[in-house]
Structure formats: structure tokens, C-alpha cells
Amino acid sequence: MKLVAPLNAFGREDLAMAGGKGANLGELVRNGFPVPGGFVVTTHAYDLVAQGHDTRAYFERVEIPGDLREAIIGGYAALGGGPVAVRSSATAEDLPGAAFAGQQDTYLNVVGEQALLDAVRRCWGSLWTDRAVAYRAKLAIDDSEVRIAVVVQSMVEADMAGVLFTANPVTGDRTQLVIDASSGLGEAVVSGLVTPDHHVIDASGRTHFTPGRREVVIRGAAGGGVVHESGATAERLPDEVLKELARLGKEVAAHFGRPQDVEWACAGGRVYLLQARPMTALPPPPLGRLNPMQRRLATILLEYLPERPYPIDMTTWVPHGPAGLMAKVVASFGVRRAFDGFLREEDGVVYQLAPPKPHLTLGVLVAPFSIAAGARRYNPARWTEDRRFRGYLAGIRELAARDLGAMPWARLVRVPRQALALVQPVADLRVDYLPGTGWALLRLLVVVKLLGRGRLFGGLLHGARTRTTDANEALARLAELATSTGALGADPRPAEFESAFQAFLAEYGHRETSSPILVSPPTWADAPETVLGLVKVLAAEPPARKKPDDTLERLLGHPLLRSRARRARMRRWVAAARAGVAFREDSHFYFTMPQPVLRRSLLEMGRRLRDAKVLDKPKDVFHLRLEELEAINDLDALTGKDRERLRDAVRARAVKREELAGVRLIDPALVFPVRETGDALVAGSPASGGVVTGPVKVIREPSEFGRLDAGDVLVCPYTNPSWTPLFQQAAAVVVDTGGAGSHAAIVAREYGIPAVMGTGRGTSVLRDGQVVTVNGDAGTVTGAP
Structure with missing residues (x-):
């Protein structure tokens, strides 16, 4: 039960006794790094004094016990009794994902025994400032589990x-070092009081320098404390010091095995390290230029990943759900590694989306023959009659009927694998029936282009009857019923x-609210308020009835299609293409049922x-991996050891996830390059024609569905089939992700509203109420009076 011990008594494993700062500094000292001499007033000393108290006022007036007082004074004497720096070192700071930068107190140029004891007391008390308590609450760190040590070091003037x-820290480039420097003590740089000199050192050793402004210099005062001086000479950091820092x-980074945030000081040409902690909120490493295939894959994956996957996603639905299905499908046509490793993890948490580079095998050469054979054998119009599909539905009904709550743990823990095993037949069905879909669509496209009617192609597909269409019509009926019964304002709602x-x-509740390739987000049944939001939107102003689609009749009016036989053949070809579209939509609908x-x-x-007592709440299970x-x-x-190991894993991953909350999985500009837009506010891919002017409504997630009003321009980060009922009310749609073949584009064309996809930044540029003109033909959004 050490109360005070020198820095070299601690290492990185001594977090519980020395706190994050003390443990890291001790590790540096033990390994020969230039660290000013010092000692640690341990967490045992804090416990001795705290005795259950948790207010700052208590610590500022508490009497330090005699033996502890003497130990602190003895450590101070061993340092020579001169000026020291006194720094807080909590057990929940300077950790991966939890820097706690500036949350606890630091006191510089402390002179004298009494001043030192007062500084130690204030450091203890800083564990209970409002900002520190709020920061811990944000990271879900239990106050009762936090202790604080105090690091005392010789002051470096x-x-x-x-x-x-x-x-x-801006680009995430791990090959670069960034050094910020200014005159005097580093507190001016750390606290943001000064614009420092900025050095970026690249992998080759070249330094890119941006001078600072030296607004203020902090120096130690003669009797203790610090003084702020205005102005300073523009002395630049010597090259030899830069090289030594690099x-x-x-x-240091190599020793700790991860990028580090290091505070340093230079006195008399000698460099000292004052602190080292893992860098937090570090963007993923730059991916470099993406090739066209990678950009196409990223477009799809971004639409599927509106939120960061959890560890449970990465070990269940990501590899076995739609992404795994797509990998199996393209592999059957000779394309390997199309989805391998597209999500990169660090400390058990996904930190980057990296579109892979698909690899073509010799199977590509025979793919046309296998596609042709599949197109002849498997008719997409009859896929639901396939015995594999019927067996799939029977398996889902059987598994869904089980009483999970009554299962013993040994049986319950096997259910996830059983659910994942159910999806495999649908992957096989996709492999078999997609060739027929592709052939039907290609045949129709070629024919209408040869007839000079290529612009009609999209309209010819609108008549496809899909489960998405069924769901949208059922929602419209619910909205009508809600209006007639006054259900939306009633509590309880009418029977x-x-x-x-x-x-x-019961029929549509398995639909995803946000992502089809993640298991962690709720479904419609898990979040019925999402469905009620859609009902509210449709009930506020019933959607206008769509005009009968006459695209097919316009095509059949072509002079070359006057004979009865040709017209009948064309109707069959259109029906086959629509069946292919329905297969694509409906197989997705059924695929997500497990x-x-x-x-x-x-x-x-x-x-x-x-x-x-292993988890704080049930949803914390998402931070664990299936294995x-x-x-x-x-x-x-x-x-007890197993419980603590699981708790530690959940806590660490939760903190890391919170740290990365503001870090994007991939830079949208890599996927949707910013192009010259003229006077446009944003631009993207034209996906559904027409020009409309209306007020912007930014809808970021399904819980906000109820905010959309009829005639709004819907601006959103992504879409999936769950969003499509909104298109019945929106005047136009502008989406950050996606392309002309995405769900949003297809449904927008069906409803005849302009759509601009893949803007990359629509939700960050456009604002609620802003009046804009959406040009779906040009793919632009411009300001309007």
C-alpha cells in the first residue's frame, strides 16, 4: 500500500495505483526516455484521505494525515526542494479512447512544502469538478470506480x-509527425492561449513549417506560480531539437504500440518528455485514390452503413447478412475479395471503411456461359415457388416461435448461429435467379434503345409489384385508419x-430502420415509433394518387410494334424485366427475416x-463478440475474473466507440469527389428527372420521420426501403450517398420526384427551411428566393 513512490517504481501496468499519467511517465522513465525526475502520490493516499467524500470543497480543506504529509515532503526534498509541477493522474485518463484532457487540474512552478500540499489537495478535489463528472458520465464511467493519483516532477523552465x-491528428496519416511549439512553458500551447509554430514532418524527414503568432508567453514566477507575458521573439525551434523530438x-509510439500525444519541453538545448498518452479521436489513415470499382463498392457500402458497426455486428450479420450474400454472389461469377476486410477494427471497434480491390479469377471467363445457363433454368417470376424458399420460410417460422426467455443459457447461446445458418439458402437463390434478372433487364434495355426509346426504360420498370410496394400501400391504409379513428392523438389508441x-x-416489422447489414439497430417491430412517424406523415396530408403509368402504351405505339405478335412479345419482355426488379427487392425483403x-x-x-451484474444494460451486449x-x-x-474481463472489454470498447463518434468511417470526398458546381450549393448524380423548388427538411435518422411535411425537399444521409413512404410526401430527395441504382433513386423515379444522389455533403451544407431548387436532370441543388 504505497502512499508515495518515485516515478521509476511504476509502469504501464500500474494504472490502478499511479493513474494514467503516472503509469505512462513511469513506463517512459523505466525505458530510458528523458523525463524530469519526480514521484507519485498514489491512489492509496487518495483513498486514505477521501473516506467516502466526493466534493471538491472537502478536499480543499481536508487535513492530510501526518505519515502521508511526511512522505510527500520527503519526496519533495529528494527532488531538491525547488520548483515542481503538480499534475493530476486519474485512473480513467490518458487511456485509449479516454484522454480526459484538461478535466483534472495541473499546477506549475509550485514552490515550498505548504504550496505543494495545497496543490496535491486541489488535484484530488479536481476529480469532482462539474466538468470532470460530466465527462465521465458521457463516457459511461462509474464515479465509484475512479481514483486519482498526483504526479510531482521537477519543474523544467x-x-x-x-x-x-x-x-x-487532422488527416490520420500515421507516417507524419506534427509538432506544435511556442516560447515558454507548454501550457500556452496546451490551453490554446497561443497560435504555435506548426511543424509537419513527413516520412522522408522533410518538414513543412507554418509560423505561429506568439500572442502570449507563460513563464515561471520567482516566488512560485506563473506569469503571462505578451509578445515574444519569433525564435524558431532548432533543427537538431526537431530531429530529436521526431x-x-x-x-515512444513504437514502445506503446500506437500513436501518441506527447507534451515536451526544451531547456538549454535538452529535450524533456512531460507526458505521453494515446492519441484519441484520430481519423483513420488516408486510403489514397480509389479506383472506379472501389468507388462503386464504397457507394453501396456507405448506403448500408449509416452508423458504426458494433463488435456483435462484425461477428454476426456483417459477414453472414447481405454483405456476405453479395460476396457469395459475385464470387460465383469469378470475382473474389469483393467484400473482404472492408471494415477495419482497432481495439475491438470499427474505425475505417476501406473498399477492397476485387480480384478477377479465371471464373470470369466462364461466367457468361453460367449466367446464360442460369437465365434459362431459373425464372425470377417464379422464385417463390422454389422449394428452397419454402423451406427457408418454414425454418424462420419455427425459430421465431421459440420462447427465448424460457431457454436455458446453453440453448439460448446457440440461437444466433441457428439464425445465421437460415440465410444461406437465400444466397443460393440469389446466385441462381440473378442471371435471369440481368438477362431480362439487358434485353429490354437493348430493345428500347434500338427502337430509339431509351428514355422510357426506367418508366417501364415502375409497374413491378414488390413487397416494398405492398408495405407502402399498407402504411397508406394505416394512415387513413388513423385519421378516421383519431388514433394518433389518442391514449390508448383505438382498438x-x-x-x-x-x-x-407482424407482416413488415422485420424491416430495418437504418441498416440491412447490421443487427444492432432496431427493426420496425423493435421501434414501432418509427412506423407511427411514417403514419403521421402520411395522415397529415394524404398522398396524391399517382397517375396511371402509360409508359408501356407509349412504347407499344412505336411503328415497329404494330403487329399483335410483336406487341405480345414486348409485353412479355417488360413483364420479365419487372419480375427481375421484384426479385431483387423481394429477396432482400425476405433475406432480412432472420x-x-x-x-x-x-x-x-x-x-x-x-x-x-456483468453488464449495466442489455444493449451493452452489442459491445461483445459472438465468440x-x-x-x-x-x-x-x-x-469473478471472467466477469471482470467481460466488463472491462465492454467498457473499453464503449469508450473507444464514444471517442470515434465524430470520426467518419471514410472521407466522403473519396467516394463522391467534389466537382465544379457553378452556383449550386451541392451537386451529385442525377437519379430522377425534374425540377422542383421547396423548403429543405434534413432527416438524419428514422426517429425524425415525423418531421417531414408535404412539399418538403427531403435531405438525408442515406436511404433504404424503410424510408420510401416519405417519398409520397416529399417534393424531391437529396441524399449524401447512393447512386442511380439505389433504392432511393428507383422509388423517386416511380413517384416522379427529382432525386440527386451521392452529394457527399448535402446534410452538412443544407439547412432546415432553406428554399432550394432541385434539378434531378442536372444533379444540382441551388438556392432559390
């Missing part, structure tokens, strides 16, 4: 000081509406782990 990042930075609502959820069973089984495990759950053979037999 720096000529220049600052911060060294061993990776570029060398030390690389060695007639409630019965119809539950029937709707997802709710999978999600319910995981949450049931989460509830039991919460009851066993970690499967490793729990008997929940009641979990040892």
Missing part, C-alpha cells in the same frame, strides 16, 4: 515547449387501429448478463 503528435516520438397496427408489424430473431436472442443474453458470448458455457458458473 522551458525555453520552448509544446505538443508532439506521432500521427497527423526520434523520441517514433520511439381497431391498434389491431391493424399490430398486423402491419435478423429480428438474431437480435432478440442477443438482447435476451444481454438481459441475463445484466441480471448477473465471447459462446465461450460462456454456464452463466451461473462465471468466475
